[in-house]
Amino acid sequence: MKPAKFDYYRPKDVSEALSLLESSGFDGKIIAGGQSLVPIMNMRLATPECLIDINGLHDLNFIDSDDHTLKIGTMTRQSTVETSELVKKKCGLVTEAVAHIGHLQTRNRGTIGGSIVHADPSAELPLVLMALNGTLHISSEEETRSVNAEDFFLTFLTTDMMPNEMLTEIHLPIWKGRVGSSFQEVARRHGDFALVAAACQLELDAHDRISDIRLALGGVEAIPLLIEDAKELLAGEKVTDQAVQKIAELVAKSVEPESDLHASAAYRTQLAKVLTTRVLYQAYERAKG
Amino acid sequence: MSLTEVNVTINGKSYSEWVEPRMLLSDFIRESCGLTGTHVGCEHGVCGACTVSLDGSAVRSCLIFAVQADNREIKTVEGLASSGEMTTLQKNFVECHGLQCGFCTAGILMSITDFLEKNPQPSVKEIKETLSGHLCRCTGYDGIVKAVEKTVQDNNKEVLQRS
Numbered sequence: 001m002k003p004a005k006f007d008y009y010r011p012k013d014v015s016e017a018l019s020l021l022e023s024s025g026f027d028g029k030i031i032a033g034g035q036s037l038v039p040i041m042n043m044r045l046a047t048p049e050c051l052i053d054i055n056g057l058h059d060l061n062f063i064d065s066d067d068h069t070l071k072i073g074t075m076t077r078q079s080t081v082e083t084s085e086l087v088k089k090k091c092g093l094v095t096e097a098v099a100h101i102g103h104l105q106t107r108n109r110g111t112i113g114g115s116i117v118h119a120d121p122s123a124e125l126p127l128v129l130m131a132l133n134g135t136l137h138i139s140s141e142e143e144t145r146s147v148n149a150e151d152f153f154l155t156f157l158t159t160d161m162m163p164n165e166m167l168t169e170i171h172l173p174i175w176k177g178r179v180g181s182s183f184q185e186v187a188r189r190h191g192d193f194a195l196v197a198a199a200c201q202l203e204l205d206a207h208d209r210i211s212d213i214r215l216a217l218g219g220v221e222a223i224p225l226l227i228e229d230a231k232e233l234l235a236g237e238k239v240t241d242q243a244v245q246k247i248a249e250l251v252a253k254s255v256e257p258e259s260d261l262h263a264s265a266a267y268r269t270q271l272a273k274v275l276t277t278r279v280l281y282q283a284y285e286r287a288k289g
Numbered sequence: 290m291s292l293t294e295v296n297v298t299i300n301g302k303s304y305s306e307w308v309e310p311r312m313l314l315s316d317f318i319r320e321s322c323g324l325t326g327t328h329v330g331c332e333h334g335v336c337g338a339c340t341v342s343l344d345g346s347a348v349r350s351c352l353i354f355a356v357q358a359d360n361r362e363i364k365t366v367e368g369l370a371s372s373g374e375m376t377t378l379q380k381n382f383v384e385c386h387g388l389q390c391g392f393c394t395a396g397i398l399m400s401i402t403d404f405l406e407k408n409p410q411p412s413v414k415e416i417k418e419t420l421s422g423h424l425c426r427c428t429g430y431d432g433i434v435k436a437v438e439k440t441v442q443d444n445n446k447e448v449l450q451r452s
Contacts, residue, residue: 001332008293008310008356038352039333042313051310053357079346103422105400106334108346109353190421 003041007050014139014168017054022141022164024050030166031055032075035102035110036118060113060168065090070172074113079104081112090174093132093181093201097124100183103191113167119159122193122219126153128183130224131199131216135171140164146171153223175212178204180287182279185218186271188262194219195263198275200283202234208288210234215247215279220255220272227251227276239284247280248273295359299324300368310356315339317355318365326366326395330424337423340396341365347403366395369402377447378402378440387436389427397423401437409444411437 011017029048040046060075129149185197197218215230257268292307330336339350342364
């Protein structure tokens with residue numbers, strides 16, 4: 001199928017992109033990798049009148065870090081992040097998750113920012129962002145602001161961003177000490193959107209007891225679901241079969257997934273439970289080293 | 290918006306055409322440039338038939354607009370063989386019965402060419418994961434996996450002979 005007509009602009013820098021976005025109002029749309037946008041344009045589910053192509057904005061293609069934060073520019077290709085040694089060393093959960101996004105050919109083109117702003121509830125990067133409570137840097141002509149992932153995702157395909165705003169970079173906190181993480185998903189075919197996905201990062205004290213933990217699930221609600229009680233239930237505990245069982249039961253009670261063509265609500269609930277168990281054990285083993 | 294000029298190099302040859310911004314790169318390659326080896330299947334990035342190499346990386350040409358390829362280098366399935374000689378991968382597709390109807394073949398060849406350049410020693414699992422980005426409705430995957438595995442072995446032998 002073919003997209004509807006649109007005007008095409010190729011800004012040379014961020015300020016030109018923001019000015020085009022401002023003047024086009026609700027009719028304008030930024031295109032980065034286009035791996036989510038172009039399919040919906042081809043099916044005419046989206047018919048933006050004006051496309052602002054930011055592929056030429058090389059300033060937004062970077063991976064950088066200081067002691068506390070890993071910084072990734074919005075235009076960085078998913079395949080670049082997947083193979084980055086810096087990302088692997090500072091935030092292995094991202095490396096692990098990116099390998100599940102689409103396929104080699106879509107990761108070569110798809111960007112970090114594009115996947116996040118598309119905000120599909122079963123996509124990998126929004127889930128990781130929620131699991132680590134990353135920070136999003138968003139610019140418009142008037143201001144630059146930052147929003148935590150916990151406040152960024154609103155509902156299906158909807159974020160806290162306004163039509164005149166653009167995501168410029170994401171910041172992820174770097175955990176130090178005895179840290180382990182794990183990302184697992186079940187999809188109908190490798191590379192498809194997850195039926196359910198789970199991400200976990202935890203930190204252990206010297207006695208193998210959990211000192212900090214973040215656990216989140218994708219594909220079960222309209223936005224990635226953070227299991228906030230995980231910390232309360234597991235802080236100061238070792239990852240034992242009993243502790244894991246307790247969390248799995250909690251997850252089964254707290255998720256309210258919907259049934260669709262691919263999986264029933266009951267199956268998704270079961271997957272949420274099983275994947276929670278798997279990521280907890282795996283993150284724990286990795287943290288122990 | 291009116292027509293926009295697009296200048297690209299495809300398989301080493303320059304093409305210059307005026308197109309609508311909404312023209313997909315897959316249509317540009319087939320219709321404006323007459324290179325019909327690149328196939329168009331689903332047009333929403335699922336089937337992989339339209340895969341081409343853009344500046345050395347395999348991408349779906351149905352998910353890129355032709356205007357976005359301005360001043361870039363493209364390689365299509367027609368550009369794999371040189372001087373009439375097929376690549377090792379192409380020969381192994383023939384030898385291992387890696388194709389049935391052949392519709393998906395062009396895209397698979399482009400993906401695997403990029404894949405093996407970046408990962409010359411893949412596991413069978415990695416080969417299968419990469420092929421999961423392509424739909425073969427003849428379900429000829431077995432022969433395709435064998436063709437890729439044999440190419441890895443042949444490339445290894447070649448490296449050994451050279452050293």
